[in-house]
Amino acid sequence: MMNKFDELQKLVKDNMDLSMESLGTVSKGMQAIAAEVADYQKKSFDEGTAVAEKVVASQSIEKAFEAQSDYFKTAYEGFVGELTKIGEMYSDMSKGLIKPYEAMLGTIGK
Structure with a gap:
C-alpha cells in the first residue's frame, strides 16, 4: 500500500515540476x-514624430505628400x-510550453 502512495506522490510531484517549467516558459515568453x-511602439512613435516635423517643415505641398507617402510605406512594411516577428515569438513560446511534456507523452503510447 505504501509503495502505491509513494508512486502517486512522485507522479504528482513530477507533474507539478513540469507545470512550473511550462509556466516559466510562458512567463519568459x-x-x-x-x-x-x-520597443516597436517607441520606435513607431519616434518615426511618426519625425515625419510630422518633416511635413510641417516642407516647403511645398508636394514635398509634404512625398514625406507622408514614404512614411506610410515604411510604417506598413515595419x-x-x-x-511576423511577434507571431514567431508566440510560436516559439508554445513549442517551449509543450517541450517539458514531450518525454511524458512519448511514453504513454508505449
Whole structure:
C-alpha cells in the first residue's frame, strides 16, 4: 500500500515540476513579447514624430505628400515585419510550453 502512495506522490510531484517549467516558459515568453511590443511602439512613435516635423517643415505641398507617402510605406512594411516577428515569438513560446511534456507523452503510447 505504501509503495502505491509513494508512486502517486512522485507522479504528482513530477507533474507539478513540469507545470512550473511550462509556466516559466510562458512567463519568459510573454515578457519578451511585451518588451518587443514596447520597443516597436517607441520606435513607431519616434518615426511618426519625425515625419510630422518633416511635413510641417516642407516647403511645398508636394514635398509634404512625398514625406507622408514614404512614411506610410515604411510604417506598413515595419508593421507587417513586426507582426511576423511577434507571431514567431508566440510560436516559439508554445513549442517551449509543450517541450517539458514531450518525454511524458512519448511514453504513454508505449
